[in-house]
Amino acid sequence: MAVFPSPRPLSAVLLFALLPIGAWFILRPQLEPVPPIPALHASFGFSIFAFVASLYLVPALGPTFVKANLKGKDLLKIYNTPIPESIGLVCSSIYIITLLLFIPFAFSDSLSKFAHAQHPQKTQEGISVPEFPHQQLAVYLSSLLSLLIATLLGFLDDVFDIRWRHKLPIPIIASIPLLMVYYAERGNTHVVVPLPFRFLAGTLVNLGPLYYIYMSLLSTFCTNSINILAGINGSEVSQALIIAISVILNDLLYLPWSFGFRVPLHLLGSKAEVDVGGVWHAGMAYGSKELVERHLFSLYFMLPLVAVCSGFMYHNWYPARVFPGDTLCYVTGMAFAVVGIQAHFSKTLLLFFLPQIFNFILSCPQLFGLVPCPRHRVPRFDPDTNLLHPSKALFLKPPSRLSYLVLRVLATLRLTDLTVHPTNGMILEATNLTILNFFLLRFGPMNEKRLVQVLMCAQVSGSLLAFFIRYGLAGLLYDGDRR
């Protein structure tokens, strides 16, 4: 039962409870006893502020966007009210300002030297990570530049309404700062060779310029794969949220915890259990300070991302009061690419994109012109029942032989449903090749809220599978526990 989308209520108690908690986390590193990773406390505190800011600014700025003609009609509703579009711009502005204000806490000598002076013996006690190495600042700033370019280009896309074929390469422009600084800093371009191929290529192989191409392709994939799995309330932001939480969980495995616990890896099929915790162990980092730093870097980008996405999701949840626009997809996708590249776990990262990979492969026949691609491939809304049905692509001319073959294979795999001419057997229609239509085909028509819940379940299942592959099966392909 769709209602007029008035802004969702916000509790004042929540606001007044969260602000002091955030402030405490930011101030905590200055107090005795200094925590083992002071910057992580500050990052968490800033994330709380980012959450509050996005929770309150998103509805407050909505009308301004509508006035500037940044608005859209919700295609899957019975009402016609203009909904503010491109609100991802608000989220990414908050996100980037948070990351900027965090700089002195992560990189300032004065703050961390203070901590050192108080605890000279601390450095002897295990892996202590009170600060980033100073030169890491350039890497951090280049990541911010990439995120900012993604924001700007995403917003330009919303304003100028760039056609999708033209916007595919946009993330490559956004990845220029990453690539340039990676080059200037003489970044590592070696990759570890999987065990079965070592007899051919040795343990490490230097990809050289190919590595840079790989990096920009990763940005392109992360960004566009979220952007094409869109169209229903909450779909973009829920994907980003679940991927970000998965990355955070993965990062946490590599931190030096002050208490010990065990990850029951034998349940995932591994031979040995892993003792996570203890200042020496630093979890899966096994004493590598570099790995700890990389995963801290990733946390510093992912914590505020989770914060702004949660705040935004509250207003974007069915029935949506605001739309993300391309800006949100670009920025979240770029944020994932940034941590995957800079913290060197791009393969693990891609595992968290399993639903997106599935959706992308499924979409290929439409993206590359084998099957007609309408402007919107969102499911079809039935205003009488409030249910969504798979939407269809119409063949205005008979499909080519290749298209015919591809569609037949997809139909056999039950990934699409074909409407065939009753007499001559020609394909007249095919359901649009997206994961959303696939869900509707397999589980039957459902309402929009249920569909986004199914999508979220798929995303969570994908992440669980990813952890299983990464920590269970990867031993078959790689020795050691590198990336």
Place this chain on the structure above:
Amino acid sequence: MAVFPSPRPLSAVLLFALLPIGAWFILRPQLEPVPPIPALHASFGFSIFAFVASLYLVPALGPTFVKANLKGKDLLKIYNTPIPESIGLVCSSIYIITLLLFIPFAFSDSLSKFAHAQHPQKTQEGISVPEFPHQQLAVYLSSLLSLLIATLLGFLDDVFDIRWRHKLPIPIIASIPLLMVYYAERGNTHVVVPLPFRFLAGTLVNLGPLYYIYMSLLSTFCTNSINILAGINGSEVSQALIIAISVILNDLLYLPWSFGFRVPLHLLGSKAEVDVGGVWHAGMAYGSKELVERHLFSLYFMLPLVAVCSGFMYHNWYPARVFPGDTLCYVTGMAFAVVGIQAHFSKTLLLFFLPQIFNFILSCPQLFGLVPCPRHRVPRFDPDTNLLHPSKALFLKPPSRLSYLVLRVLATLRLTDLTVHPTNGMILEATNLTILNFFLLRFGPMNEKRLVQVLMCAQVSGSLLAFFIRYGLAGLLYDGDRR
């Protein structure tokens, strides 16, 4: 003689002549004999590309802007054709991409080590500046971040049409990256005390947090002072161009020239002549490697700025085919603030802003509400004669006593012209308090092209005066030749 503003013609010969020249400058540092400052060659080469790009992309993208409703009517013309607005976005995008692609040339070890390996004896020969210090990369990137934020906010200003009172603090947000990295890098917050005050404060005084406030105020001033001296074809970009060229000329005085020449400082009132040139002298840097590096940093930002501004000006010149929008003012202003802060010559920089300072002070009564401030303060256009006349602010209610006093003083100084009630002596109207109206008052009505030429002459005279003050009179206030 206004004509329909069809795009200005572009010569293909120019294009094909400039591209190989640009490419040669970029490749030159890789060739024997390696020039003394290889990165400067590359910067010059990139600037040529930036010039060509802005020359060709500005008219090419104009229609896209009009389609996205980013268009304006030229208030001072007889025709009504919509002119593309916010084209400064194109310029600043080119500018920022140029600065990004330049990173490996300025900061890469591999490129500069190559140069060193070929000329091990070169380092003994004088001040050799083959590369930036590695840690300067963070400073460079933070400057880029500030420029990018200025671009984004300028464009948002164009899209959302923010009221001018609300946009005054925007440059402070854009200066956050500068401030944060300055803090994280433990930037110097000492200033040299002028000679007459040394008995009070000593030679150096540490401003501490005040220095950070000074930096954000400098950004605010540079940005807004260009933005309020606007309204006629070519005014914004010509100011930026002349200031940028002045900064470049000042920078060139500090470089290690391979040939010697003398600056006839006695003509400017100085006692000693200065030998500029020679690898040891490095001009006004007098052997200080730090000063050379600072001014190189400034050149790397100013050369491409001059390039994109020149390309844009070709299309923005009377009668304008494109409008800059706030984006251009924000980005150029921020670029000046960046070099003034990072290269530590903010006082010299402010001297190049003399016409802007005059305009700002003159505008104050209107900016702070003493005199009514209409939305547009541009001169009034007379379509019959094609001449511009001073525009007037109307007093809907009688001015306060303070306003009356201020206006009387300004009228006595011949900075404004008052219309007074014939019987009771009340002020009914005052010409708007801008430098453009002041020119029209003093030199009589003129056409728009002539007015922008007068403005440019004022800007050039201001720069000449600035050089005289900096290198002639500054000896009275400061010893040595610091900043």
